[in-house]
Amino acid sequence: MGNTLVNMRDQRFILFEQLGIDNLFAAEKYADYTQEVIDMMLNEAEKMAVDVILPTYDVGDREGAVFADGKVTVPAIFHAALKKFNEAGWSCAPASPEVGGQNVPLCVWSACAELFDSANFAFMMYPGLTMGAAMLIAKYGTEEQKNTYMYKMFAGEWGGTMCLTEPGAGSDVGATRTIAKRLPDGTFSIEGTKSFISCGDSDIYPNIIHPVLARIEGDPPGTGGISIFIVPKFRANEDGSIGEPNDVATGGIEHKMGIKASSTATLNFGENGKCIGYLLGDERSGMKVMFNMMNEARLEVGMQGLGHATASLEHAVQYAKERIQSKHIMEMTIPNAKAVPIIHHPDIRRSLLWMKSHVEGMRAMNYFAGYCIDMEETVTDVAESAKWKGFVEILTPVIKAYCSDKACEICSLGMDVYGGYGYIQEYPMEQYLRDCKISTLYEGTNYIQALDLVGRKLGANKGMNLMNLFGLVDADIKKAKESEEMKAYAPHLEDAYNAAIGIAMQFAAWGKSASVMLPVMNARPFLMIMGDLLIGWQLFQGALIASGKLDAMYKEAGAEGSIAKKRALARANGDAAFYQGKIASAKYFACNVLPAIAGRCKCIMLGDKTPIEMLEDSFAG
Numbered sequence: 001m002g003n004t005l006v007n008m009r010d011q012r013f014i015l016f017e018q019l020g021i022d023n024l025f026a027a028e029k030y031a032d033y034t035q036e037v038i039d040m041m042l043n044e045a046e047k048m049a050v051d052v053i054l055p056t057y058d059v060g061d062r063e064g065a066v067f068a069d070g071k072v073t074v075p076a077i078f079h080a081a082l083k084k085f086n087e088a089g090w091s092c093a094p095a096s097p098e099v100g101g102q103n104v105p106l107c108v109w110s111a112c113a114e115l116f117d118s119a120n121f122a123f124m125m126y127p128g129l130t131m132g133a134a135m136l137i138a139k140y141g142t143e144e145q146k147n148t149y150m151y152k153m154f155a156g157e158w159g160g161t162m163c164l165t166e167p168g169a170g171s172d173v174g175a176t177r178t179i180a181k182r183l184p185d186g187t188f189s190i191e192g193t194k195s196f197i198s199c200g201d202s203d204i205y206p207n208i209i210h211p212v213l214a215r216i217e218g219d220p221p222g223t224g225g226i227s228i229f230i231v232p233k234f235r236a237n238e239d240g241s242i243g244e245p246n247d248v249a250t251g252g253i254e255h256k257m258g259i260k261a262s263s264t265a266t267l268n269f270g271e272n273g274k275c276i277g278y279l280l281g282d283e284r285s286g287m288k289v290m291f292n293m294m295n296e297a298r299l300e301v302g303m304q305g306l307g308h309a310t311a312s313l314e315h316a317v318q319y320a321k322e323r324i325q326s327k328h329i330m331e332m333t334i335p336n337a338k339a340v341p342i343i344h345h346p347d348i349r350r351s352l353l354w355m356k357s358h359v360e361g362m363r364a365m366n367y368f369a370g371y372c373i374d375m376e377e378t379v380t381d382v383a384e385s386a387k388w389k390g391f392v393e394i395l396t397p398v399i400k401a402y403c404s405d406k407a408c409e410i411c412s413l414g415m416d417v418y419g420g421y422g423y424i425q426e427y428p429m430e431q432y433l434r435d436c437k438i439s440t441l442y443e444g445t446n447y448i449q450a451l452d453l454v455g456r457k458l459g460a461n462k463g464m465n466l467m468n469l470f471g472l473v474d475a476d477i478k479k480a481k482e483s484e485e486m487k488a489y490a491p492h493l494e495d496a497y498n499a500a501i502g503i504a505m506q507f508a509a510w511g512k513s514a515s516v517m518l519p520v521m522n523a524r525p526f527l528m529i530m531g532d533l534l535i536g537w538q539l540f541q542g543a544l545i546a547s548g549k550l551d552a553m554y555k556e557a558g559a560e561g562s563i564a565k566k567r568a569l570a571r572a573n574g575d576a577a578f579y580q581g582k583i584a585s586a587k588y589f590a591c592n593v594l595p596a597i598a599g600r601c602k603c604i605m606l607g608d609k610t611p612i613e614m615l616e617d618s619f620a621g
């Protein structure tokens with residue numbers, strides 16, 4: 001039996017059978033990789049997730065991060081787990097060998113990250129933010145900055161964060177008030193307060209390197225005037241060792257609903273005028289630089305959603321097979337009929353398939369995004385590379401917002417499958433729901449993602465990025481129409497696809513008219529439509545492959561044309577059961593989710609402006 005976090009058969013299916021990542025190995029960057037190597041890597045990732053990270057999950061929640069005497073401590077078990085994580089080389093696995101990494105393809109890293117995140121995302125925030133901040137220095141840092149900070153961060157010796165938010169600058173990053181004053185030696189004196197900084201302080205790393213957004217004195221207001229600085233908690237001595245404190249004080253940490261062991265700190269920079277910052281990249285290019293980390297972090301938050309959702313699904317399925325309650329509906333009138341495992345009740349089966357289809361679709365979409373980045377970085381043709389990049393740009397806000405929103409629904413439904421026990425702390429379901437919720441809020445709220453999708457991404461490259469992506473969907477609709485197994489379901493995908501195209505065109509028209517508020521107001525429903533459409537497409541793609549594999553298996557077993565024989569084969573053969581499950585996910589999604597898209601698009605098309613036009617005083621009270 002597998003673990004209770006992630007269906008690793010599905011991971012391998014998406015990587016090897018759906019994406020066909022073998023074609024990546026031809027690139028020099030991935031020349032050391034083979035399917036066997038990746039198989040071994042996934043097994044090692046599973047061991048790390050189950051044996052090392054998972055035991056930190058409920059302990060982290062119970063003990064949490066603690067602030068006392070100006071210092072933050074995290075549970076002792078986190079220290080031991082991080083040491084093992086770093087020693088195994090995971091702290092910089094996707095980075096290049098020059099900095100200690102292994103060039104792990106990002107689609108494969110996505111699969112590893114799903115395992116780690118499903119075991120404990122609050123723990124993973126420490127190494128995750130550290131790697132993200134190190135990547136920034138790798139891309140924009142000077143040789144000196146790389147030598148001083150980056151290698152230690154990639155090795156997991158020093159930690160990293162991302163410092164954007166301030167009490168008055170949340171979604172509106174341009175309102176940043178932190179100031180950088182020029183010093184004669186070319187460094188800057190940093191003064192200001194950053195709030196809600198994840199892993200902003202802790203005793204898990206002896207030094208923490210903060211990439212901080214600040215405005216150089218005299219620079220213009222708004223995002224265009226913001227620069228980014230490396231601000232260490234402790235300055236580094238010339239020999240690389242930890243030197244004197246850098247006037248970064250922790251004001252406190254937040255008491256939160258979930259991810260309690262990830263410290264969320266208020267950081268006061270330069271209370272004594274002695275906080276030194278080192279410019280990273282060019283002056284006034286802070287947002288451009290930080291967006292590198294933000295885009296990665298947005299994909300990572302989508303993965304957080306997936307991680308919680310898959311763990312909730314796997315637990316719910318196992319529980320539903322074990323929990324005995326109520327007679328089967330067909331035996332209700334038989335007085336002495338036995339109670340059955342709840343997985344035999346239709347509503348539980350419907351719930352589990354709703355969860356399963358969404359989890360599998362989100363998994364495929366996340367890995368596809370990783371694959372797009374791998375392709376962007378390895379194909380030699382410039383136009384081809386730009387095409388893959390265009391996919392990533394559209395997918396990033398969709399993955400962040402859709403996967404986090406859906407994950408909350410999945411975790412809630414997972415709790416329902418447990419009944420009252422789901423609400424009780426002895427079972428993990430209530431923690432999944434609590435831990436999951438933050439993913440809709442941070443890294444830019446889901447509305448901010450929707451605004452990014454509608455305001456920036458739809459029309460980018462004259463709409464070609466969207467059209468190229470839709471071209472892939474269209475090609476699979478055509479394939480589905482040719483498939484015996486899926487042709488009856490293809491019209492649902494096609495109708496959803498046409499309805500979504502209609503909205504994209506309507507948004508473009510409204511954008512040029514007096515109704516410009518309508519796309520802005522409907523951005524979030526549209527993003528969710530895009531998410532449903534894209535994961536529906538991914539599920540169809542998977543079902544078409546599974547159907548081809550199953551046909552060959554049925555033929556070999558002489559089971560063609562006999563439902564009973566096909567079911568018997570699936571009971572005896574795990575692969576056959578898995579492929580049947582892939583087809584079931586796509587069919588369920590086609591019949592129960594995709595048809596609603598046309599109706600949701602119709603709602604948007606009505607152009608209702610009531611929320612905009614009504615008085616503020618009419619909302620409540």
Ligand SMILES: Cc1cc2nc3c(=O)[nH]c(=O)nc-3n(C[C@H](O)[C@H](O)[C@H](O)COP(=O)(O)OP(=O)(O)OC[C@H]3O[C@@H](n4cnc5c(N)ncnc54)[C@H](O)[C@@H]3O)c2cc1C
Binds near residue numbers: 170196198256
């Ligand atoms: C646990 C936790 C960890 C965090 N970690 C970090 C971190 O590591 N680094 C960091 O820099 N920040 C971090 N944050 C901050 C987080 O990114 C912000 O909370 C988030 O961006 C929203 O900002 P805000 O809370 O000020 O909400 P606001 O910006 O005040 O938004 C309130 C509401 O208004 C909406 N809204 C705002 N502007 C608009 C608009 N133009 N149009 C329509 N609606 C709008 C928002 O969508 C939201 O629904 C963290 C937050 C939490 C809670």
